Amino acid sequence: MFANPFSRQELDRRVAGFRQLLVRKQLDFAVLSAPENVFYLTGLDHWGYFAPHFLIVPVEGEMVLVTRAMERVTIETFVRNARFSGHGDETSPAAALVAEIRTLSGRAGVEMNTAGFSYPTGRALAEALAPREMTDISGWLDWMRQVKSPEEQVLMRAASRLSDRGMQAAIDALGNGAGESGTAAEVMAALIRDGGSPPGFGPFIRPEHRLGEEHTTWGEGDYLEGSRVFIELSGCVARYHAPQGRLIQMGRIRDEDARMAETCRTAFDAVCEALKPGAVARDVYALWQGHLDEIGCAHYRRHHCGYMVGIGFPPSWTGGNGVTGLRHDSGMEIREGMAFHILSWMMGTGRGDFFLSNTVLVGKAGGEVLSQTTNAPIEIERAMALSA
Known part of the structure; x- marks a missing residue:
């Protein structure tokens, strides 16, 4: 969060590709409002996105970034x-955007389904652009972002190395008797120590009695011998994330969990092998589900077995206010350069x-697989007693 992470050639390639899409769709300019997409085209990495940022992208001419002075x-x-x-701050973001839009002519494409686009903005734009047509282009640039360039892949590999270090730090802390807040620290x-930025969210570190909570994290207690600890975290480098997660065993793993661990790892490996260009998301999910069906767990279903990752701004690392998952009903075609957080989640x-x-x-x-952390069960024998 201190420098633009992209080369000028990389940014030029992205902007040119997006402009070509606008031309094909017969649009004259676009208004982007998703922080991830503003960042993708400009490299602006800061915490000012809590306030609206509007990037105006004409088919020809300079782009304009509208936000607080x-x-x-x-x-x-x-x-x-x-x-x-x-x-x-005495001027509404919508009024500031409209002032710039009035200088443009032609058909507009507007990114509406984002955290940065409000109802007042939409209403003001509709009034300013009438009777010109305004097309919702939500998801257009998200689709372009799905395939990671070589520059992006370098950043994701760096983020994954930090994720490995974060997971090892958790394992070491648990082994040394740390409680919830100490492990999180x-x-x-x-x-962060080796060049990372604060991640989009997490880390999620939960004791056994809160395993079912999806998006909560550490509390003020201790981790008990014989229990399990859920850990899901991600390193972040220039807003790129590479999450990983493990269910840590405090002591010896139970026999039934060890058997499930084998199914879990086999299913994970099968998904990785299946993630080839041209594959279809629903077929990848079916392959993962099939491993559960084979052991008599056909009743167990997940909403996906993984989702796309890359750029992420708080409060998520999923790339926006939605999740592009490997679902049972998804017809998404897998393309080379995509990146997924693959979850072999077999709990409950x-x-x-x-x-x-x-x-x-x-x-x-x-x-x-970018991670170097073992996929085998991790059993921790504590080196010291918990503090009172």
Whole structure:
């Protein structure tokens, strides 16, 4: 969060590709409002996205970034391919956007389904553009972002190395008798110490009695001998994430969990092998589900066995306010360069519990696991007693 992470050639390629899409769709300019997409086209990485940022992208001519005037120094430092248009806090973001839009002509494409686009903005744009047509282009640039360029893949590999360090920090802290907050502190230090930025969310570190909670994290207690600890975390480098997760055993793993661990790992490996260009998401999910069906767990279903990752701004690392998952009903075609957080999540099956996840990059021959952390069960024998 201190420099633009992309080369000028990379940014030029992205902007040109998006403009070509606008031309094919017979649009004259676009208004982007998703932080991830503003970042993708400009490289602006800061925490100012809590306030609206609008990137105006004409088919020809300079782009314009509309946001609060107080962000001038940051934007002039980061952004080298768009003109800054700042407004005071006494001016509504919608009014500032409309003032720039009035100088443009032609058909507009507007990114509406984002965290940065409000109802007042939509209403103001509709009034300003009438009777010109306004097309919702939500998801268009998200689709382009799905395939990671070589520059992006370098950043994701760096994020994965930090994820490995964060997971090892958690294992070490648990082994040394750390409680919930102490373990979290060690993880956060490891994720940031060697060049990482604060991740989009997490880390999620939960004791056994809260395993079923999807998006909560550490509390103030201790981890008990004989229990399990859920850990899901991600390193973050230049807003790129590479999540991984494990179910840690405090002591010896139970027999039924060990058996489920074998199914979990086999299913994970099968998904990685299946992630080849041209594969279809629903077929990948069916392959994962099939391993559960074979052991008598056909009743157990997950909403997906993985989802796309890459750029992420708080409050998520999923790339926006939605999740592009490997679902049972998804017809999404797998493309080389995609990256997925693959989750072999087998908890609450009634036949044992296990969980592991890694970030996987799609190559020509299948999925490459970026993590170096073991997929085998991790059993921790504490080196010291818990403090009172």
